[in-house]
Amino acid sequence: MQVTGYAPREVADLRGRAGGALELRYGPDAVVVVGGVPGSGKSTLLRRWDAPAALVDPRLTRLACQARLPAAVPYALYRPAVRTLHLLRTRAAFRRPGPLLVHDCGSRWWMRRALARWARRNGRELHVVLLAVRPAEALAGQRARARTAAPRTFRLHVRRIARLVAGIERRGRAAFPGAASVLLADAASRGRLAGVRFGPRR
Template sequence: MQGATLRYPPGSLVVLTGLPGAGKTTLLRRLYGLDGAENVPVMAGATVVIDSGQSRLRWDGRITWAPRAVRRAVVFATHVRRISRALALGRSVVAHNRGCGPYVLAGFAWLARRRRASFHLLLLDAPPQDAIAGQHARGRVVAPRTFDRHRRRCERLLAQVRNGDPAPASTARVITRAEAGLLEHIVFGAPEHAPAD
């Protein structure tokens, strides 16, 4: 997979999902030159890159009075609204998703259909112990019970995709952390052909 390029139709929604700590944000930062200080979506050519951390930073310190569950809901609603807005403008979108919850993924599929966009999953498959180490490295650790729920959901989704069922997405691709390290581009559009002689 050295120098790999993943290609999707223009105007698609590509959701990068996997266990918390698997390396999703790390991959987006490397591919798109993000530094983690962004609190709004980033334009990379014609592609909009939307990491949930952007929404978290947008609200950081602003609704500290609210219970944690409310703050998380506000951050998630902001994240989804940003994805919806970008799709409504006909943009190609690469978006981060924390975990593999079936209802959240079904919601993304609905959102893409509503905006007449195709929906594609890119699953970053990391062993649970590596994902937990990744959480400690970033300084944000998911509670063990919550992580176990994410693990079960991701295992089910990975098994489903490996058995040939990408639902609720049009397509789904699984990449390991090692393969993610070799990925160089996510491109929207038809492949360029060499001119004929």
Template sequence: MPEQRGARRVRGLGLDAGPVRDLRGPGVRGPQRLRFAEGDIVVVSGLPGGGKSTLIKRAAGEGGTGGGSGGAAIDSQDTRERWERRMPGALPYAVYRPMVRAAHYWGLWRHLRSGRSVVVHDCGTQSWVRALLAAAARRRGRALHMLLLDTSPEEALSGQEARGRGVSTYAFARHRGAVTRLLREAEAGRPPAGCASATLLDRRSAAAVTRIAFHP
């Protein structure tokens, strides 16, 4: 069993766990199913190319396996791909990026208004988005949780290469700084601001997760 930091019960984890669960390392057996309370919001954060979209596609929404209802999966990458299919191939993404972002946040807002459980792709650098998600969770009397993927820069760059889409050196450095700060907070036993809990995953433990489930 991984070390459990803190003594208070975190709603929806199904365990008398502390606010931070560290599921990294070869000696830790991570769960196949991560459980949260119905109506909670979960953000999946980490480096670009670190496996966030892969985890969300596999484990969130209706496609996940295991017990409990699935939440809506909101991934900005999905929105971008939908727009790319509709745009001329020669048109640079930078031209219509503002429209993609507007469409992504509009979809996120609609799901938050519905009161459904939501799993959200979080790039790590936009703390204001997490603040809005935390406020939305509080308004519905629920909690915000973070799944934080701890991958090396080399693993993340390899992931970017595999998907055929990378980020600039400047943007990647910003992401590294933001994710490093989130990891330091969590390793000190403190979830990121606004989050009731943080679960740390490496590539091995993230690959073992087959379901992000929400239970009454």
């Protein structure tokens, strides 16, 4: 399979655009946020990339906490602690050198601002890959992975991501504070994102 190197700039909208496989290219200390509603394919994409970069993922934090607690303890009891720990881990990851991948839905305005602030303070470029898939496709993705979001939570994510995408369409990357680039992909074009490479710009 032939793969073409591609360095996103400003807003790159791949939705509805056919084409070959792409290897996304970013600077050596770039932070790339992979966002989208639950079931949009964030984890699948990150596994496909298998990039030599640090990764912060809320599910990994949750699993680490679960491993330290008795199985009988319900997640609802320690969910706030998991979320706090994930925020601390994410902030700490920005301080370490080298490329960074961030698994985040992207639907919370305060988290988008926090990511921008941490990137700015640590002299990093912040880039976004937003998987703008249809709700039905995301629900199918949840069923395929056997992990489903609560209906109310899912609807909230869908509304917020729809507003974010609409903002990007109107205002460009300014809709995601601090982003040097935003790449939009739907379910079809998501398959074109074959890999990611971090290194000096040519």
